[in-house]
Amino acid sequence: MQNLANRLQLRDFRLVQAIADTGQLALAAERLAVTQPAASRLLARLESVIGAPLFIRHPKGMTPTPIGETLARNANSLLRSLDQTLNETGAAVSGRAGTVRVGSVTGGAVGFVVPAVQNLKKITSGADIHVDVAPSDVLINGLLHGEYDFVLSRIPAGTDPRQFSVKRGRVEVIRILVRRDHPLTRFGPLKPKYLEGWEWVIQAPHTPMRQAVEEVFYSSGISLPSEIVNTTSLLVMIGYLASTDAIAPITREVADLVAPDGSEGRFVALDLEEPIIINPYHLISLKTHTLSPLAIRLRDLIFEGFSTS
Amino acid sequence: MQNLANRLQLRDFRLVQAIADTGQLALAAERLAVTQPAASRLLARLESVIGAPLFIRHPKGMTPTPIGETLARNANSLLRSLDQTLNETGAAVSGRAGTVRVGSVTGGAVGFVVPAVQNLKKITSGADIHVDVAPSDVLINGLLHGEYDFVLSRIPAGTDPRQFSVKRGRVEVIRILVRRDHPLTRFGPLKPKYLEGWEWVIQAPHTPMRQAVEEVFYSSGISLPSEIVNTTSLLVMIGYLASTDAIAPITREVADLVAPDGSEGRFVALDLEEPIIINPYHLISLKTHTLSPLAIRLRDLIFEGFSTS
């Protein structure tokens, strides 16, 4: 188990992954394009190197032992890294700019990632850019699993921040979106008590925005809205607001998109007397992972956006 | 360049990393513990697989090409991941890390699980330890459903013991808890007949302890207590005993906690002339379930506790 490092091969990880995925040695063997006995021998050798069984054999297949599970987990991220390596190297060889994968929370995507990507496109050609939009916990998880080069996200509670390299971002300020002829538009900056009694369109419970809004209700001593439509879809929100007097909290970035101040659109974004602020999101990457030049470029572009908007 | 995946090996990454680090093939070769020509051949093969030169040779060494740099960067994170994998797996194999879930009956939790967990913590890092306390039937059920690695429990009637691997545990001895100025404290070891006539605080009917106590009443020919408070809550028990002359049977382990011998607390634990003994509980695990090394460690520690106390 000591000079184990040199006795392990990529193949072993592929095998573990395949068995863990399929639950059957024969299927795993097929995936590796070898016969079942060959796979059996590979596994036997691997288990002897590790010094412990990795899978328990039942009559109908195999399931991982706890050790096998940890190994399978690691095999997954290892092989994903390898995959990325191959992509990047392949891109470099054929003269393309490469690949960058970025995850973002909604507000960040609209406000920062999209313009940064547009800028990046101007100065590179053949770059392969992936943008995911997801909640913070999903993003952080993906980052840890090597699915993203970096993410624009909050740091969820309970996450060890030491493993990340963080560039601090801007806070998200909430405004209230309503249709143009909504009664609330007659007031100036909204007091909390005005928020009571309306139907709401808002993100699911436990999302940062929902929490930030609920916090205001609690601290103002007014009761939570009883009529709520839960959605993350802007389309649904707009459709709903257009035909009812419902109100919806949105970030400033989204507000600028949907209802720019001074415009004559169908919606109006109202400010609150005391602004509601969501936990800020940051540019987060893994300390252990060195970013590709392309990823660095995109990250820097996004970061520039923080200060210039 | 397509079926490249299978032609790359961990070794190749080590080589690239070593060359990038040292800038010289001979030094890199040394690091990989091979001769310079061997390293040269490795590199040549790798470059032919990739289809492009990775390093430019000059008279004083090598420097990476852009592609080589890409590869070196990825090699770094890849090998770091590998290292992490090895650590984690090694920790799992040796039982320094991992997850263990254990369920226990009350007496076992206080007497054995807690000290064993404390000992286990001394030799682990980052281990994930879960302890549940519940009645035996719940524990066994949980064990069968894979919720626990093992349990410290009795074997309920009607359970097929063949599916379990059982390490016999210790018997639970009952003492009688009363407040310090209780009349019974004037006697030496209690005879059964002294137990008659008092108000009792005791667990619900059909629990092992209740059964053990009732058994004594029957066999001694004295009548069952007529005034009974049923509770499993230590808090209720103590509150009740403090203000009345009620008496309560408790296990020795709990007694050591609440009323250590020789202490001057508010309560006294009395022994019986003929000790009352409850059905013993055992260390029970599923035959079909392989325990993680960490779980085995904890189980062994608990088992040691059986014999040394």
Added chain:
DNA sequence: AATCTGCATATCAAAATTGGTATGTGCATC
């Protein structure tokens, strides 16, 4: 021009890996 440094190539031998076919074995299910 001689030399030195550092990488590449040639050649050979040994060993390990790889992969296949055939067959054994254990456990459930019928």
Added chain:
DNA sequence: GATGCACATACCAATTTTGATATGCAGATT
């Protein structure tokens, strides 16, 4: 108790890998 499924083992052949030594070659240095 027979059958089937899934994994393990045995055995054999071929290829590949691995590594060492000796040597070649090119650019730099003196």
